[in-house]
Amino acid sequence: MSAVDPPLAVLAELTHRCPLRCPYCSNPLELSRASAELDTASWKRVLGEAAALGVLQVHFSGGEPLARRDLTELVRHATEAGLYGNLITSGIHLDSGRLNELVEAGLEHVQLSFQDADIASGDRIAGLAGSQEAKRRAARLVREAGLPLTVNAVVHRQNLDRLDEIIGMAAALGADRLEVAHVQYYGWALRNRAALLPTRGQLDAATATVEDARARLAGVLVIDYVVPDYYAHRPKACMGGWGRRFLNVTPAGKVLPCHAAETLPGLDFPTVAEAGLSDIWYRSAAFERFRGTEWMPEPCRSCDRREIDWGGCRCQAYALTGDAERTDPACALAPDHGLLVEARQDANEAAPDFIYRQHSAASHRRSAELIS
């Protein structure tokens, strides 16, 4: 195996708290409570270790990172360490005072999520009335502050038909970039798959819409878009390959190769309290587990694309087959590809109600005890 390069970026999941309840949230089913979150000093140490390790960009994310009162302090610390800071936010509680503080602290860019171009539909998907208007206000504040803006739109069966309006909305808000992200089905999204998976017809129309808009808006709005796994023939290089480019730090301080990796059994992910980031990146068993190509089964092992897609997504393989080592079913060559083909049938049935993201009953009780 070739030498391991330093990571390019870190996803700093500061908290799982969020005002939204999106049914495809990428946070785990078991959400961390505020009392379990890393403190300010620990995050500062982690950011310093990340910069020393060679990390270039830090994505402050969550949950909703604005829920952390020390966000500005952390952004400033990252800037001083030489990291390029990006805020991934719902925008719900963003006001001009907070934004100006963040800009002054060196924040370079904001990625703002939208659930739909239609206000009522967006509010329903986000599970919060008034959320879409709040997001539009946040977008205007970001542009007034002179920061580049990315609009992130997670698309699925219930909003994909309005992709053209979503693109128009992003352009009208002055976004530089639009990320059209198909839902990825593990965790909350897998629970809601039958309500979210688009039909082939919807997908083909969306792809044509993107191609047309890209030509029309070249140099004005950059549109990032990839065909979703459930309708693809080859898997994607999830996170650019396990332990190759990215690392993720959870609210409680676990260090993961991707934000969903905790769903995989049998892996002991170290926390930032137990080891330094450099040790974790270069020497932990969990980061070594699916790094490179040695772990691969056939047909991956002898495939000429093994260093292009790096075997696809381990979390998807596990979620669908119960075995994290299986070939990603997204690949048409995978023995389990039929599982995706079957799932597509659901898209032709009536959509069930959403199961909204929420803290488990047990953690609700614990939070209530803390407050009382």
Add this chain to the structure above:
Amino acid sequence: MTEEARVSVEGGAVLRFAPHAKFRFDEVRQAWIVLAPERLLLPDEQAVEILQLIDGERAVDGVIDELVRRYEAPREMIAGDVVKMLQDLVDKKVLRR
């Protein structure tokens, strides 16, 4: 509408890095890098040489002249590569006028 028009890279255009694009040397990798919103570029040696000539004063023609002088290569050959690369970076909003 807040939509802007696309900037077309012509010989007379004076380009600069966008305010939130950083072109710097990375000590860990011992390599030049470009950092931009959710984008990271690791330019090769030739691209680094071109980007080092983007100083907000020299026009695209001036960049090409300098490279022709350094490499003693035909101007058309260099101009094509340079304009193509710069247009791509303008479209990605790494460079602007």
